[in-house]
Amino acid sequence: MPRERENLMVTKEMMRKCLGKIKLMAYCPAGEPEVWSLLAQELNELCADDSVASELIAKLLDYERWPGVGELRRLAQAQQRARKIAAMLQQARAERDRHEQECPGYTIICNEAEHVVEVRTCNRSFNEPSLDWEWVICGRSEGINISELERAELAKRPGWISREEHVKRLIAEERRKRWI
Ligand SMILES: [Zn+2]
Numbered sequence: 001m002p003r004e005r006e007n008l009m010v011t012k013e014m015m016r017k018c019l020g021k022i023k024l025m026a027y028c029p030a031g032e033p034e035v036w037s038l039l040a041q042e043l044n045e046l047c048a049d050d051s052v053a054s055e056l057i058a059k060l061l062d063y064e065r066w067p068g069v070g071e072l073r074r075l076a077q078a079q080q081r082a083r084k085i086a087a088m089l090q091q092a093r094a095e096r097d098r099h100e101q102e103c104p105g106y107t108i109i110c111n112e113a114e115h116v117v118e119v120r121t122c123n124r125s126f127n128e129p130s131l132d133w134e135w136v137i138c139g140r141s142e143g144i145n146i147s148e149l150e151r152a153e154l155a156k157r158p159g160w161i162s163r164e165e166h167v168k169r170l171i172a173e174e175r176r177k178r179w180i
Helices: 012-023 033-046 050-060 069-102 146-156 163-179
Strands: 106-111 116-121
Touching: 012 033, 012 050, 033 050, 033 069, 050 069, 106 146, 116 146, 116 163
Parallel strands: none
Antiparallel strands: 106 116
């Protein structure tokens, strides 16, 4: 067994507690000693450590009766997935927090060739959006007044225009060309 696995397993004490709780359930596989030893083996394979085992058994006890090993495995899989998602979320939130400490919430883009100023809010995301978990994004752009920032930037640059104005002019020019 690799070294890092040494403290990652269900202790005998926890296993006794888990099996004891399963014995409280209606229709539990009572009696046969080898059934209990197989069940202990199963729990050891499904649970990385005591905290996982304790959580799994707590979920199992929500059932009115012993649901069988198949359901125990499904519960363990769901638990593993939930733990993985929680860990990924925690990491994404920590990354976002680090980013937010430095991020002003926007970027000013100056197109020197066309004399166009554009202010873009920061919408950086730190995880993939998915149906069953939170999308962690930078929150620094909240309440930022883009046009105010743009006006301040334009005041510093006489003759420059905003991106919005630039696009308007391009469209007008395009229309003019079509009518000629
Ligand atoms: Zn940001």
